[in-house]
Amino acid sequence: MFFFLKTFLGGQLLSVMGRDGNDQIYPIAWAVAEGENNLSWEWFFLHLKDCLELDEGQGVCIISDEHMGILNAVKSVLPKAEHRHCGRHVFAHWPKSFREDEMKLHFWKIAKCYNLADYNDDIEDLNKLDPYAAVAFKAYNPKLFCKDFLDCSVKSDAITSNMAETFNGYIINPRTKHLIYMLEDIRCALMQRLLQKRLEMQKCTSNLCPKIQIRLEKNNEKAAMCDVSSSTETLFIVSHYL
Numbered sequence: 163m164f165f166f167l168k169t170f171l172g173g174q175l176l177s178v179m180g181r182d183g184n185d186q187i188y189p190i191a192w193a194v195a196e197g198e199n200n201l202s203w204e205w206f207f208l209h210l211k212d213c214l215e216l217d218e219g220q221g222v223c224i225i226s227d228e229h230m231g232i233l234n235a236v237k238s239v240l241p242k243a244e245h246r247h248c249g250r251h252v253f254a255h256w257p258k259s260f261r262e263d264e265m266k267l268h269f270w271k272i273a274k275c276y277n278l279a280d281y282n283d284d285i286e287d288l289n290k291l292d293p294y295a296a297v298a299f300k301a302y303n304p305k306l307f308c309k310d311f312l313d314c315s316v317k318s319d320a321i322t323s324n325m326a327e328t329f330n331g332y333i334i335n336p337r338t339k340h341l342i343y344m345l346e347d348i349r350c351a352l353m354q355r356l357l358q359k360r361l362e363m364q365k366c367t368s369n370l371c372p373k374i375q376i377r378l379e380k381n382n383e384k385a386a387m388c389d390v391s392s393s394t395e396t397l398f399i400v401s402h403y404l
Contacts, residue, residue, distance in 0.1 A: 179325040184371035203235035219243025248323040
């Protein structure tokens with residue numbers, strides 16, 4: 163993600179955020195460049211690749227908007243990484259006539275489908291509602307932002323880059339300062355955040371992180387509504403009460 167710097171010097175702040183074990187923002191790297199272009203992003207990803215020893219990106223998932231500089235840099239530097247497009251940015255580029263509340267619900271319902279059968283059913287529902295909207299949806303290459311098509315070897319189902327907006331909330335004031343003071347303020351703010359999150363996790367008594375524990379408990383409640391029949395020692399049929 164990138165952010166414009168609000169000083170007379172101009173420039174942009176390039177950044178990459180990750181998720182920690184509690185499914186919260188974890189800042190990985192940020193750097194200042196003269197502008198968002200192919201050279202800047204390639205330089206940024208080359209340093210990221212070297213520091214994290216990413217090789218060609220095997221097992222790595224990157225989520226970004228559809229800026230050509232990022233697309234080209236990832237393709238060049240991390241060719242084996244799974245590069246997802248942010249669903250929120252895709253929706254923003256959807257024709258305005260399709261962005262009313264009902265269409266918005268259909269868009270995200272399709273994007274969040276975990277299997278092909280549900281995906282096809284929801285696409286058909288959208289097609290009945292507005293054939294042009296269904297064509298417009300498929301024109302954005304759903305394989306890049308719909309959960310049904312995600313690489314299962316990467317243990318993340320994220321399809322938006324909302325974490326970058328959280329990071330922006332931490333740096334919105336420092337972005338108005340001179341370069342050196344801005345970088346120092348960002349470093350201090352994130353240092354304090356990491357300490358705060360570390361202290362919170364030290365108080366945790368469960369085997370799993372709190373947010374993951376809550377998610378597991380919700381899934382347990384849903385599992386109580388299912389019947390399981392064994393086919394083999396490792397293959398089962400699961401039937402939902404509906």
